[in-house]
Amino acid sequence: MSTTNGLNLTLKVWRQKNDKDKGQMETYQVSDISTDSSFLEMMDILNEQLINEGKDPVAFDHDCREGICGSCSMYINGEAHGPGREITTCQLHMREFKNGETIYIEPWRAKAFPVIKDLVVDRSSFDRIMASGGFVSVNTSGNTQDANAIPIPKADADKAFDAATCIGCGACVASCKNSSAMLFVSAKVSQFALLPQGKVEAAERVQNMVSQMDDEGFGNCSNTGACEVECPKGISLDNIARMNREYLSASVSADK
Amino acid sequence: MSWVKQTFSSSIGRKFAMALSALFLLLFLLQHFAINLLSVFSADLFNEVSHFMGTNPLVQFALQPVLIFGVVFHFVMGFVLEIKNRNAREVKYAMNNGAANSTWFSRNMIWSGLVILGFIGLHFYDFWIPEINVKYIQGDMSGMINGEYRYYEELVHKFHDPIRVGLYVLSFVFLAMHLKHGFQSAFQSAGARHEKYTPGIKKLGGLYAIAIPAGFIFIALYHHLTAI
Ligand code: HEM
Numbered sequence: 001m002s003t004t005n006g007l008n009l010t011l012k013v014w015r016q017k018n019d020k021d022k023g024q025m026e027t028y029q030v031s032d033i034s035t036d037s038s039f040l041e042m043m044d045i046l047n048e049q050l051i052n053e054g055k056d057p058v059a060f061d062h063d064c065r066e067g068i069c070g071s072c073s074m075y076i077n078g079e080a081h082g083p084g085r086e087i088t089t090c091q092l093h094m095r096e097f098k099n100g101e102t103i104y105i106e107p108w109r110a111k112a113f114p115v116i117k118d119l120v121v122d123r124s125s126f127d128r129i130m131a132s133g134g135f136v137s138v139n140t141s142g143n144t145q146d147a148n149a150i151p152i153p154k155a156d157a158d159k160a161f162d163a164a165t166c167i168g169c170g171a172c173v174a175s176c177k178n179s180s181a182m183l184f185v186s187a188k189v190s191q192f193a194l195l196p197q198g199k200v201e202a203a204e205r206v207q208n209m210v211s212q213m214d215d216e217g218f219g220n221c222s223n224t225g226a227c228e229v230e231c232p233k234g235i236s237l238d239n240i241a242r243m244n245r246e247y248l249s250a251s252v253s254a255d256k
Numbered sequence: 257m258s259w260v261k262q263t264f265s266s267s268i269g270r271k272f273a274m275a276l277s278a279l280f281l282l283l284f285l286l287q288h289f290a291i292n293l294l295s296v297f298s299a300d301l302f303n304e305v306s307h308f309m310g311t312n313p314l315v316q317f318a319l320q321p322v323l324i325f326g327v328v329f330h331f332v333m334g335f336v337l338e339i340k341n342r343n344a345r346e347v348k349y350a351m352n353n354g355a356a357n358s359t360w361f362s363r364n365m366i367w368s369g370l371v372i373l374g375f376i377g378l379h380f381y382d383f384w385i386p387e388i389n390v391k392y393i394q395g396d397m398s399g400m401i402n403g404e405y406r407y408y409e410e411l412v413h414k415f416h417d418p419i420r421v422g423l424y425v426l427s428f429v430f431l432a433m434h435l436k437h438g439f440q441s442a443f444q445s446a447g448a449r450h451e452k453y454t455p456g457i458k459k460l461g462g463l464y465a466i467a468i469p470a471g472f473i474f475i476a477l478y479h480h481l482t483a484i
Pocket residue numbers: 221222223271274275276278279281282285327330331334335337338365366368369370372373376434435437438439441442443445446
């Protein structure tokens with residue numbers, strides 16, 4: 001292995017033993033990091049180093065390591081998933097950083113995402129929002145309808161598809177100065193509201209999901225647009241406007 | 257819970273109410289600007305319109321209370337949202353790069369708003385309280401002083417003081433910042449967003465946010481400089 005063009009970096013990492021611990025930033029040095037390695041590989045190297053020193057490795061969430069699962073939540077140098085656009089942390093590469101740089105690595109910060117350990121946060125608030133209405137109640141056992149039997153305008157299908165690419169990572173919440181979950185919830189609301197199968201329950205769905213979102217303690221939307229910029233899937237603010245319309249019209253038209 | 261209460265205590269409902277009060281304030285500001293602008297062209301016309309606005313019962317007892325409610329609602333709701341939003345993040349980031357993804361104006365509506373609130377305080381002290389005093393406490397509804405309308409004179413008199421003119425100018429700069437983000441934000445909060453017209457709304461908002469505050473600054477400076 002060549003030692004000439006590896007990066008020497010100072011890492012400031014959030015360490016917190018458990019949900020009760022107060023936690024603090026710790027400083028580590030890593031050296032000779034290949035510019036071809038991914039950010040998570042760099043974290044693996046750091047952890048190996050810590051284990052060799054007999055220390056507790058840094059806990060962080062990861063699974064697919066290819067931008068699909070949404071678990072690799074890290075707030076890097078003041079941005080969700082670091083400086084890149086439309087990527088997750090696992091898709092971020094060390095060539096984005098300079099030799100000698102100091103890198104801040106923190107967990108998502110939101111009251112509704114409590115820290116479990118180090119960089120791992122509890123995102124089950126998203127699951128509870130989904131459980132409150134993020135589905136379509138159709139019977140799929142045995143007699144599934146042919147998808148082509150339901151006409152859907154191409155433009156709507158495209159918008160629904162774009163909304164459905166949300167991976168539930170929570171970068172929108174982490175980036176928002178208000179820790180608002182509007183981008184996530186609006187993507188989920190839109191993905192169904194745009195399609196005939198989802199329209200049936202649209203009013204009830206948006207009311208339940210928004211009410212669950214508010215109960216979880218996420219903030220309000222100030223339309224700063226930070227979420228849209230930091231979202232690894234490029235989910236658009238169009239969805240938030242659509243959710244506002246859906247919610248306001250459900251307020252006047254729905255049973256509750 | 258009634259459906260109205262349920263709607264307006266939700267995050268989306270609150271923002272909708274915020275947007276409605278803001279759109280109302282935007283219309284009011286346009287109207288206020290139009291009348292002030294008259295003072296540059298014709299003292300007589302300005303006097304007459306001011307007298308009409310100051311004494312017409314519809315304006316005084318129907319529109320004025322709506323305006324006061326609109327302003328108070330807007331800043332009280334602004335504080336409520338700010339507090340809720342701050343509470344949604346208990347531990348702050350050690351390193352946060354807000355500039356990477358959003359404008360300073362959009363992240364600091366509360367600060368530009370607070371400067372505007374301070375300005376409204378000063379403005380009430382300067383014009384509104386003396387007006388109420390003359391009209392409803394002393395009971396003089398004539399709008400006259402020594403047989404002439406007093407409004408234009410009072411306006412020019414207020415803009416003598418360079419410190420006051422400076423404060424007015426500074427406040428309008430903050431108003432411009434507030435509106436640069438706020439104008440288009442109000443439409444987004446109300447769900448009015450479409451590729452057909454959103455670019456137009458953003459352009460109009462940019463124009464409004466610059467032209468109206470700049471116009472107010474011009475009027476203040478005009479009276480300050482011409483009166484010397
Ligand atoms: C009296 C002092 C004021 C305060 C304290 C204040 C405060 C605020 C705050 C905090 C917001 C952002 C709310 C959010 O996070 O979503 C806001 C939004 C806004 N404000 Fe003000 N404001 C004031 C006066 C004004 C005035 C005089 C105008 C216009 C003439 C105005 C126009 C707007 C607009 C257009 C918005 C955007 C509404 C939206 O996002 O839906 N504000 N204000």
